[in-house]
Amino acid sequence: MELYSGRPSAADNRQDREIRVYDLLDSLQIGYRRVDHAPAETMEVCKTIDEVLGAAICKNLFLCNRQKTQFYLLMMPADKPFKTKELSAQINSARLSFADENAMLAYLDIRPGAVSVMGLMNDKDNNVRLLIDEDLLADEFVGCHPCVNTSSLKIKTKDILEKFLPAVNHSMTKVKLGMSMKK
Numbered sequence: 001m002e003l004y005s006g007r008p009s010a011a012d013n014r015q016d017r018e019i020r021v022y023d024l025l026d027s028l029q030i031g032y033r034r035v036d037h038a039p040a041e042t043m044e045v046c047k048t049i050d051e052v053l054g055a056a057i058c059k060n061l062f063l064c065n066r067q068k069t070q071f072y073l074l075m076m077p078a079d080k081p082f083k084t085k086e087l088s089a090q091i092n093s094a095r096l097s098f099a100d101e102n103a104m105l106a107y108l109d110i111r112p113g114a115v116s117v118m119g120l121m122n123d124k125d126n127n128v129r130l131l132i133d134e135d136l137l138a139d140e141f142v143g144c145h146p147c148v149n150t151s152s153l154k155i156k157t158k159d160i161l162e163k164f165l166p167a168v169n170h171s172m173t174k175v176k177l178g179m180s181m182k183k
Helices: 016-029 043-053 084-091 099-109 116-122 157-167
Strands: 003-005 033-038 058-065 072-077 126-134 141-144 153-158 174-176
Touching: 016 116, 016 153, 016 157, 033 043, 043 141, 043 153, 058 099, 072 099, 072 116, 084 126, 084 174, 099 116, 116 126, 116 141, 116 157, 141 157, 153 157
Parallel strands: 072 126, 126 174
Antiparallel strands: 003 033, 033 153, 058 072, 141 153
16 A cells, blocks of 8 residues: 555546545645555454554444434544444434435445545535544544545544535534543
């Protein structure tokens, strides 16, 4: 794996959803580093990518309430356990579960394994509420996918919060999840 600055030089073999991410980041003058890789389907694979990026790829969970009327994108450190009860109490939404692939495609234009804050650019009607664990907000960089799981980006957290989110008409809710499992 090699670390690159900015978008790929050619769009060959790139999905449209990925190219749209680069177009938006470039138009917002948000700098980013990129690494291309085999599909990142587990957090263990992401650890290797993290080393190349020099930033941790966070865990991104696409959730919904029991009635499937409220949707959430949760960004949290990869080494923290996720407990629905803990999060539900903070956002006043009982019975959270993982949203299905159809909702993920409809609202974020993302497939399972590639869930990312970048998908909010496709949520024009603000159907998805962004939740970010407070520990991620303390990190200088965020590692995320550009709506595909074959590339990963390193972006300044400040740029996500101050440039990207306003541009895609989203805000975030800070949450506090359990303790990290790091030793």
